[in-house]
Each structure stands twice: as C-alpha cells, then as structure tokens.
Amino acid sequence: xxxxLKILDLLAATQKEMSLAEIAQKMDLPKSTLHGLLxxxxxxxxIEQSAFDGRYRLGIRLxxxxxxxxNNWDVRRVAAPYIQxxxxxxxxxxxxxxxxxxxxxxx
Numbered sequence: 001x002x003x004x005l006k007i008l009d010l011l012a013a014t015q016k017e018m019s020l021a022e023i024a025q026k027m028d029l030p031k032s033t034l035h036g037l038l039x040x041x042x043x044x045x046x047i048e049q050s051a052f053d054g055r056y057r058l059g060i061r062l063x064x065x066x067x068x069x070x071n072n073w074d075v076r077r078v079a080a081p082y083i084q085x086x087x088x089x090x091x092x093x094x095x096x097x098x099x100x101x102x103x104x105x106x107x
C-alpha cells in the first residue's frame with residue numbers, strides 16, 4: 001500500500017506522464033514489482049496509461065475521491081455565510097483556504 005501511495009505522490013509532484021523505467025528509477029523498485037502495482041492502480045482508475053506511448057499519469061478516480069472529500073467538509077457550509085458577508089461588504093473576491101502541512105489549500 002505504501003508503495004502505491006508513493007507512486008501517486010511521485011506522479012503528482014512531477015506533474016507529467018512518466019514511463020515505467022522513469023518511475024522504477026525514481027522509486028528504486030524492480031520494473032516487475034512496479035508493473036504489478038501500476039496495473040492494479042490502473043484497474044481501479046487511480047492511474048491511467050497513455051495508449052500512444054505507454055506512459056503513466058494520475059487517473060480520474062483521484063479527482064472523484066477529491067470531490068468526495070471536498071463535499072463532505074462541513075467547513076464550506078459553515079463558512080459560506082461569512083464569505084458571502086465579506087463579498088458583499090468588501091466587493092472583492094473571497095477565497096476559503098486552510099493550512100495543510102505548511103501549504104495553503106484552496107477549498
């Protein structure tokens with residue numbers, strides 16, 4: 001499980017498609033082990049493989065999971081009237097953000 005999550009982190013950090021060899025080198029894993037992980041992740045939609053060159057990228061399932069997380073956060077519902085008040089009072093765009101591990105995450 002940890003290896004699969006590290007693959008997702010790697011693809012998210014590089015923000016580009018990667019070949020099996022590139023991922024294997026960065027992860028320091030045998031290609032056979034990596035291929036099995038990527039195949040399983042692809043079966044579940046977390047990874048997609050390009051039909052043109054066989055390179056791997058993050059899959060649409062991650063977007064779906066992210067939306068499920070966002071929709072279940074009560075903070076958006078609670079903050080909505082305050083944000084609306086600020087928008088009306090300041091006549092400016094207002095963003096709701098949280099601090100996550102030292103990074104600003106726009107909600």
